[in-house]
Amino acid sequence: MKLTFSPASPFARKVRIAAIETGLIDRIEFISAAVTPGQPNEEYTKITPLKKLPVLILDNGEVILDSYVIVEYLDELAGGGKLIPVSGPERWRVKSDHSLLQGMLDSMLLCRYENMTRPEPLRWKAWSDDHWNRAWTGMARFENRPETLSAPFNIAQAGLVCVLGYADFRFADCGWRKAYPKLDAFHQKMLERPSVKISAPPPA
Numbered sequence: 001m002k003l004t005f006s007p008a009s010p011f012a013r014k015v016r017i018a019a020i021e022t023g024l025i026d027r028i029e030f031i032s033a034a035v036t037p038g039q040p041n042e043e044y045t046k047i048t049p050l051k052k053l054p055v056l057i058l059d060n061g062e063v064i065l066d067s068y069v070i071v072e073y074l075d076e077l078a079g080g081g082k083l084i085p086v087s088g089p090e091r092w093r094v095k096s097d098h099s100l101l102q103g104m105l106d107s108m109l110l111c112r113y114e115n116m117t118r119p120e121p122l123r124w125k126a127w128s129d130d131h132w133n134r135a136w137t138g139m140a141r142f143e144n145r146p147e148t149l150s151a152p153f154n155i156a157q158a159g160l161v162c163v164l165g166y167a168d169f170r171f172a173d174c175g176w177r178k179a180y181p182k183l184d185a186f187h188q189k190m191l192e193r194p195s196v197k198i199s200a201p202p203p204a
Contacts, residue, residue: 001057002056003028003029003031006053007202010105010166012054013162013200014071014159016195017158017162018070018158021153022075022077037113048065067102072084094151098156104138107134107135108171111128114127135163143180143181143182148160161190164176166201
């Protein structure tokens with residue numbers, strides 16, 4: 001299997017964490033790829049018209065899109081129930097938590113593009129502020145969700161690690177640690193896991 005990725009991508013980081021946690025990391029070849037808004041990449045568009053990272057390319061050439069779907073595939077390949085509960089209320093809670101976190105990352109990435117990639121005269125501050133507020137209030141929700149912070153390691157916790165790591169990487173002065181001490185404690189604990197430590201983004 002091959003995985004397109006960038007060390008800076010929080011979505012690719014989530015898949016790397018999952019690959020380590022499921023014991024499948026040695027079966028994946030990592031292919032560096034760059035996708036930038038406004039810049040064509042015809043070769044990558046042949047893999048996915050969405051031009052998003054990551055993409056898992058199976059040995060038979062089939063392509064699996066979306067970081068969550070890739071994690072679900074790896075989880076099943078490893079026997080199931082490793083990162084995503086197999087059934088019951090916990091399955092739907094974890095999946096719902098992850099969907100919120102996925103949306104938070106989407107909003108953070110849009111803020112990054114708006115503030116760093118779009119020409120300054122064309123930037124829409126109210127739009128950017130709205131997306132940042134979605135991520136920030138999402139953090140507030142998880143600050144008060146002990147059932148997520150203390151659960152056995154799962155895809156929602158991996159997603160939360162990636163949100164917080166991306167906040168450090170791209171929004172270093174946002175002050176999330178001071179605002180959310182429980183998330184800070186959670187993040188420090190997660191950094192003790194090899195999968196989380198190894199996959200951390202490079203210094204900004």
